[in-house]
Amino acid sequence: MRVELEHITKTFGKLRANDDISMTLEGGQIYAILGENGAGKSTLMKILSGYQPADSGRILLDGKEVAFETPADALAYGIGMLHQDPLDVPVLTVLENFALGRREGLLPNRRAARAALADHANRLGFLLNPDAYVDGLTIGERQQLEIVRLLSLGARVLILDEPTTGISAEQKDTLFKSLKRLVADEGLTVILVSHKLEDVEALCSHVYVLRQGKVVGQQAMPCSTDRLVALMFGQSIERTPRPPIERGPLVLSVQNLSIPGRRLVVRNLNLDVHAGEVIGLAGLDGSGQNAFLRACAGLQPPTEGRIVLVGQDVTRCGYHEMVRRGVAYAPAGRLEEGLVAGLTLTEHFALAMPGGAWVNWKAAQQQAEKRIAHYNIRGRPESLIQTLSGGNQQRTLLALLPSDLKLLLMENPTRGLDVESARWVWTQLLDRRAQGTAIIFMSPDLDEIMEYSDRIVVFFGGQATLVDDPAQTSVSQLGQLIGGKAV
Ligand SMILES: Nc1ncnc2c1ncn2[C@@H]1O[C@H](COP(=O)(O)OP(=O)(O)O)[C@@H](O)[C@H]1O
Numbered sequence: 108m109r110v111e112l113e114h115i116t117k118t119f120g121k122l123r124a125n126d127d128i129s130m131t132l133e134g135g136q137i138y139a140i141l142g143e144n145g146a147g148k149s150t151l152m153k154i155l156s157g158y159q160p161a162d163s164g165r166i167l168l169d170g171k172e173v174a175f176e177t178p179a180d181a182l183a184y185g186i187g188m189l190h191q192d193p194l195d196v197p198v199l200t201v202l203e204n205f206a207l208g209r210r211e212g213l214l215p216n217r218r219a220a221r222a223a224l225a226d227h228a229n230r231l232g233f234l235l236n237p238d239a240y241v242d243g244l245t246i247g248e249r250q251q252l253e254i255v256r257l258l259s260l261g262a263r264v265l266i267l268d269e270p271t272t273g274i275s276a277e278q279k280d281t282l283f284k285s286l287k288r289l290v291a292d293e294g295l296t297v298i299l300v301s302h303k304l305e306d307v308e309a310l311c312s313h314v315y316v317l318r319q320g321k322v323v324g325q326q327a328m329p330c331s332t333d334r335l336v337a338l339m340f341g342q343s344i345e346r347t348p349r350p351p352i353e354r355g356p357l358v359l360s361v362q363n364l365s366i367p368g369r370r371l372v373v374r375n376l377n378l379d380v381h382a383g384e385v386i387g388l389a390g391l392d393g394s395g396q397n398a399f400l401r402a403c404a405g406l407q408p409p410t411e412g413r414i415v416l417v418g419q420d421v422t423r424c425g426y427h428e429m430v431r432r433g434v435a436y437a438p439a440g441r442l443e444e445g446l447v448a449g450l451t452l453t454e455h456f457a458l459a460m461p462g463g464a465w466v467n468w469k470a471a472q473q474q475a476e477k478r479i480a481h482y483n484i485r486g487r488p489e490s491l492i493q494t495l496s497g498g499n500q501q502r503t504l505l506a507l508l509p510s511d512l513k514l515l516l517m518e519n520p521t522r523g524l525d526v527e528s529a530r531w532v533w534t535q536l537l538d539r540r541a542q543g544t545a546i547i548f549m550s551p552d553l554d555e556i557m558e559y560s561d562r563i564v565v566f567f568g569g570q571a572t573l574v575d576d577p578a579q580t581s582v583s584q585l586g587q588l589i590g591g592k593a594v
């Protein structure tokens with residue numbers, strides 16, 4: 108079955124998650140939709156599989172326009188999607204989950220369902236115990252179950268959204284083998300959504316690259332890693348020159364630092380950061396930049412080396428001690444780590460205020476009103492934080508930071524923001540830089556890194572390379588470092 112997407116556009120508020128996307132996917136092939144986090148991949152695939160409508164654009168299957176109202180509609184046309192987060196029902200058994208969504212009802216005939224499950228699982232090389240409860244399964248097994256279920260319901264186009272996150276190497280191997288077999292033997296179309304180059308290279312025959320909601324390139328596979336990196340990160344916007352900074356005194360000195368991680372270890376990192384400097388951390392997702400930020404924030408103890416903050420050894424200091432010493436850390440997951448769903452703006456400002464055991468609510472309320480006005484937050488003191496838009500949550504996070512910071516550590520400061528909010532955030536950050544705060548930030552957006560960094564550290568596989576003069580460095584040179592060349 109040929110799938111054509113024509114001019115698909117989807118906005119969330121001012122954010123264009125999909126911006127006029129067109130692509131053609133032939134049957135019997137494995138396609139990759141490649142792009143960094145936030146590029147718009149999941150949004151597009153949810154539209155194709157009936158989970159959400161597009162604002163505009165068309166979907167054609169074998170040349171005929173179709174419209175899906177629900178995932179069941181899409182599946183009736185043969186399009187099934189395996190989601191980033193599993194949608195199965197944990198309190199049911201494997202067999203019961205398998206039988207879900209069938210027209211005949213939940214359990215038409217246990218024996219027939221059991222046989223069908225065994226049949227599909229065998230065909231794919233999956234080992235699934237029909238009587239196991241789903242909440243006892245690994246993510247990889249839940250995934251296998253969902254694939255079997257989608258195929259048994261007639262999926263001819265199988266969409267897998269970041270399927271290799273959280274599964275074992277062995278499960279990944281099994282998954283890739285079975286997908287190849289499905290395509291070769293049965294002519295299915297597979298669409299692999301991923302931000303991992305290695306997965307795309309291992310599996311796909313054609314790749315579409317998304318960036319900021321747009322298709323920025325496509326490429327038949329195999330091709331060189333360089334080429335893929337160039338597609339992911341290339342075509343930089345014009346950079347506006349910034350006034351040179353006065354490098355202040357040394358704020359942070361990182362010496363021979365090694366940090367253990369879940370998958371990789373950051374090794375032997377050295378970096379000096381001065382007051383009023385902005386350091387951008389670049390790299391593919393999970394290359395060590397995150398572990399480094401967290402180590403500087405006192406959230407992840409290093410195994411070797413030293414961290415010195417304005418002349419004092421803080422290597423063994425925990426998060427709260429770092430905060431006391433003038434370090435702030437702003438995580439990417441605003442609601443997960445920095446802000447607390449269920450609390451109002453006033454309550455957030457109350458928590459951020461110094462004080463004893465009792466909260467001075469009157470002062471907190473005044474503080475909230477003042478900061479809301481100053482940071483142009485669209486919300487009221489009594490608004491619950493989760494009801495604010497992403498841009499306003501990010502403004503709140505910035506408003507909560509103390510004003511006399513020595514070091515500000517930020518994960519993806521503008522993730523999910525529209526252009527205008529992103530620019531506003533950077534205006535605030537550059538103000539702080541002018542006041543002498545040293546800023547270290549990571550971003551999947553190379554334009555952002557190039558635009559705002561005084562120096563750049565590129566991470567690849569836990570190795571860091573320092574780029575001293577971004578203005579003299581081309582995007583493709585940076586891309587090479589990000590892709591692991593010349594390290
Ligand atoms: N339901 C939603 N409401 C608001 N914003 C959303 C929603 N879904 C996605 N977004 C935003 O759209 C952008 C693209 O998201 P997504 O398609 O999930 O990207 P990807 O899958 O490539 O990481 C992101 O900035 C994300 O925050």
Ligand SMILES: [Mg+2]
Binds near residue numbers: 148149150191268269
């Ligand atoms: Mg996604």
